[in-house]
Amino acid sequence: MKVFTAYKITPEHESLTVESYLKQVLLLSGRQLQKLTRQNGIRLNGKRVFLQKKLESNDRLQVMTLADSGYGVQPEPGPVEILYEDDFLLVLNKPPKQLVHPAGRTTGGTLANFLAYHLQQRGLITTVRAVHRLDRDTSGCVIFAKDARSQSLLEQQLKSRSLKRAYWALVQEPPNPPAGVIDAPIGRHPVLPNRRVVTPDGAPAVTHYRTRGTSAGGIALLELTLDTGRTHQIRVHLAHAGCRLLGDGMYGQRTPLIPRQALHAATVSFRHLAANHTVTVTAPLPCDLTKAMNTALVELQT
Known part of the structure; x- marks a missing residue:
């Protein structure tokens, strides 16, 4: 059974073609359009329609929901929080x-x-x-x-950038200044394919940071937000700024305080896809990072 979702065309979208509306407003891919066309999955005011048909205000465009046939990965029992x-x-x-x-x-x-x-x-x-x-x-x-x-x-x-991400990180040296922006392009390492480096010909990368606390031994707790999402961006930028991520064996150094890099994706914030409000979700700090913070005697500053 085919399931359709109806969209009422507003004045701002009149004169767009059906294809333009599907691509620009509903953000459907070319492959998705091909599937919909083959399955007669696009209707205008209850009738089949050509993709180049121009829309008018108050038209009712119906688009079939493309059902998935599988999960894309092998299902495997395990914990999901x-x-x-x-x-x-x-x-x-x-x-x-x-x-x-x-x-x-x-x-x-x-x-x-x-x-x-x-x-x-x-x-x-x-x-x-x-x-x-x-x-x-x-x-x-x-x-x-x-x-x-x-x-x-x-x-x-x-x-x-309306979907925002904030991270907590423990670093080996406090940054100077204690708050700021790291704007440095990131590209592939010239020799090691799994690594990234700051390089003039790299992709733009911007990280905002703020020091939330420090310890007597110099370890600092940072809050970081991203304007871009490059591979290893936070780790590369922190190393570039001279305050390497604690426990990072690739860009920093190992430590007995924590058996992995001390980085936690603390919050995500995004616009609800059906309502006009912002959703913010927070993940609690894991035990190993909490223990490392307590051991390092980091005092949070609000």
Whole structure:
């Protein structure tokens, strides 16, 4: 049975073609349009319509929901901590030492595998779509979209910076000044393919930071927000600024305080996809980071 969603055309969108509306307003991909066309999944005022038909105010455009046929990953039983869920997305709390999704030789044990099993047990068949990524060692908030359109809308929020992410980090030396912006382009390492470096010909990368506390031994607790989402951005920028991330074996140095990089995706904030309000989700600090903070005697400053 085909399921359609109806959209009433407003004056600001009249004179757009059906194709332009689907791509620019609903953010559907070319591949999705092909599927809809093959399955007669686009109707205008209850009738089949050509993609080049121009829309008029108060037209009723009906678009078929493209059902997923699988999860995209192998469902696997495992713990899933849901911090927030609505009809369009889930926000999960990723533990440290776990990949967001299968990569390289790792095909199982990821957050995506566990989420697929969780959805399967609920009788929901939907492709597991991570809207953004976290490094294996980084803990905290990860957003998963429940369908392709929601993924497109959330990716648009990422691009426009209305989807915001905040991180907590323990660093080996306090930054100077204690608050500021690191604006330094990031590109691939010329020799080591898995690493990134600050380089003039890299992609633009901007990180905002604020010192929230320091210890007698010089360790600092930082709050960081991102304007961009480059691979290893926080780790590379902190190393570039001379305040390396605690426990980071790639860009900093190991420490007995914590067995992984001391980085936590504390909050995500985004516009609700069906209502005009902002949703903010917070992930609690994991035990290893809390222990490291307590050991380092970091005193939070509000």
